[in-house]
Amino acid sequence: xxxxxxxxxxxxxxxxxxxxxxxxxxxxxxxxxxxxxxxxxxxxxxxxxxxxxxxxxxxxxxxxxxxxxxxxxxxxxxxxxxxxxxxxxxxxxxxxxxxxxxxxxxxxxxxxxxxxxxxxxxxxxxxxxxxxxxxxxxxxxxxxxxxxxxxxxxxxxxxxxxxxxxxxxxxxxxxxxxxxxxxxxxxxxxxxxxxxxxxxxxxxxxxxx
Amino acid sequence: xxxxxxxxxxxxxxxxxxxxxxxxxxxxxxxxxxxxxxxxxxxxxxxxxxxxxxxxxxxxxxxxxxxxxxxxxxxxxxxxxxxxxxxxxxxxxxxxxxxxxxxxxxxxxxxxxxxxxxxxxxxxxxxxxxxxxxxxxxxxxxxxxxxxxxxxxxxxxxxxxxxxxxxxxxxxxxxxxxxxxxxxxxxxxxxxxxxxxxxxxxxxxxxxx
DNA sequence: AACTTTTTGGGTTGCTCAACCCAAAAACTG
DNA sequence: CAGTTTTTGGGTTGAGCAACCCAAAAAGTT
Numbered sequence: 205x206x207x208x209x210x211x212x213x214x215x216x217x218x219x220x221x222x223x224x225x226x227x228x229x230x231x232x233x234x235x236x237x238x239x240x241x242x243x244x245x246x247x248x249x250x251x252x253x254x255x256x257x258x259x260x261x262x263x264x265x266x267x268x269x270x271x272x273x274x275x276x277x278x279x280x281x282x283x284x285x286x287x288x289x290x291x292x293x294x295x296x297x298x299x300x301x302x303x304x305x306x307x308x309x310x311x312x313x314x315x316x317x318x319x320x321x322x323x324x325x326x327x328x329x330x331x332x333x334x335x336x337x338x339x340x341x342x343x344x345x346x347x348x349x350x351x352x353x354x355x356x357x358x359x360x361x362x363x364x365x366x367x368x369x370x371x372x373x374x375x376x377x378x379x380x381x382x383x384x385x386x387x388x389x390x391x392x393x394x395x396x397x398x399x400x401x402x403x404x405x406x407x408x409x410x411x412x413x
Numbered sequence: 414x415x416x417x418x419x420x421x422x423x424x425x426x427x428x429x430x431x432x433x434x435x436x437x438x439x440x441x442x443x444x445x446x447x448x449x450x451x452x453x454x455x456x457x458x459x460x461x462x463x464x465x466x467x468x469x470x471x472x473x474x475x476x477x478x479x480x481x482x483x484x485x486x487x488x489x490x491x492x493x494x495x496x497x498x499x500x501x502x503x504x505x506x507x508x509x510x511x512x513x514x515x516x517x518x519x520x521x522x523x524x525x526x527x528x529x530x531x532x533x534x535x536x537x538x539x540x541x542x543x544x545x546x547x548x549x550x551x552x553x554x555x556x557x558x559x560x561x562x563x564x565x566x567x568x569x570x571x572x573x574x575x576x577x578x579x580x581x582x583x584x585x586x587x588x589x590x591x592x593x594x595x596x597x598x599x600x601x602x603x604x605x606x607x608x609x610x611x612x613x614x615x616x617x618x619x620x621x622x
Numbered sequence: 623a624a625c626t627t628t629t630t631g632g633g634t635t636g637c638t639c640a641a642c643c644c645a646a647a648a649a650c651t652g
Numbered sequence: 653c654a655g656t657t658t659t660t661g662g663g664t665t666g667a668g669c670a671a672c673c674c675a676a677a678a679a680g681t682t
Contacts, residue, residue, distance in 0.1 A: 372601060376605065384532075427649080454640095462659080463660050
């Protein structure tokens with residue numbers, strides 16, 4: 205994977221902060237206006253930096269976008285809900301799904317610049333971005349799979365449950381549900397998708413009932 | 414909904430054909446390069462029409478895009494697999510899902526310009542398009558729900574099955590699965606998503622095995 | 623204090639592309 | 653054949669925008 209980040213030899217705390225401010229501004233603008241609807245000039249204004257600052261920290265708009273992608277990919281699939289070690293029983297999984305739903309409701313079913321939206325917008329167009337996105341999804345799937353593995357180790361899930369498939373089902377439900385929910389501005393798609401996925405996972409519970 | 418189609422007073426068979434050729438070219442180009450990656454000039458060349466033909470049949474690029482959306486929305490969720498009346502038992506549903514999977518495989522997991530991709534690309538940016546897309550999804554959900562209703566009437570599904578939720582779960586699975594599959598260029602996400610959704614629906618079968 | 627990094631604010635350049643115009647020729651319709 | 657519709661092929665215009673340049677001032681570091 206090409207590195208689009210390392211440009212500046214040294215980067216003081218302040219430099220880091222400015223770079224982050226630019227990145228954060230890009231994330232927020234893209235969330236509400238999409239990649240195409242966001243010009244570097246918009247980002248510059250929103251980040252309150254002047255002139256050539258953006259091109260001081262990023263090689264190109266593409267590099268900035270890719271930095272946005274990896275930032276989102278390194279974040280939690282459901283913002284504010286850390287997964288590591290926490291999702292290890294059915295109740296926790298249910299709570300995680302409910303948090304995703306609640307978050308969308310609070311946002312008025314508006315975009316969040318999650319990987320899913322970015323994938324829709326960029327996937328077809330740019331191969332480099334597509335790979336970054338692919339890696340992001342892979343990472344998220346890994347996180348989910350790890351949680352499911354913890355559940356299986358605890359004896360919640362049957363030993364023969366295919367964790368790869370289950371984690372994929374959950375991830376696609378989250379992404380598909382979010383896509384429809386944001387497009388239709390209606391929380392029901394996401395709710396139905398996650399209900400179905402959880403129920404499917406539950407059908408592999410060790411103790412049925 | 415604003416009508417973006419009716420511009421020309423009369424439209425002979427030939428005019429219709431040319432308009433269709435433009436629309437079709439737009440569909441194909443957008444499928445492989447996305448909306449942003451496709452200029453009106455590209456469409457013009459691909460449709461083998463000259464000069465101002467595109468603006469003769471469409472008010473603007475936006476109008477053309479919206480026409481693409483509604484064309485896709487009026488098509489079948491899984492191209493080449495008509496649903497009306499055909500999907501009325503579990504086997505038919507399974508065959509439909511398999512067709513979706515097979516199609517993606519044949520395409521090398523590449524984009525198809527289905528509503529899902531368009532939604533990702535346009536949803537955030539443009540309100541009019543978002544509504545067209547929303548209506549498209551709604552139509553597809555209706556088709557699925559109708560099929561499930563047929564299954565319930567036949568006695569395949571329990572009377573208390575929530576058809577609205579089930580159809581949403583299936584549609585989100587198709588969309589989310591397709592999104593991940595196309596981004597990761599791997600058929601497994603779509604397969605896992607549809608497996609999960611079908612299995613979920615099957616858990617509402619009248620005769621549990 | 624010497625040095626490095628960051629920031630400012632003002633450029634410019636050159637391309638892409640949507641939108642639109644026109645007048646004449648070709649094709650179709652009744 | 654007269655009238656309408658379609659098509660051709662050549663424009664132009666103007667906006668938006670990415671990419672890049674620079675030199676001086678401010679801030680930070682050691």
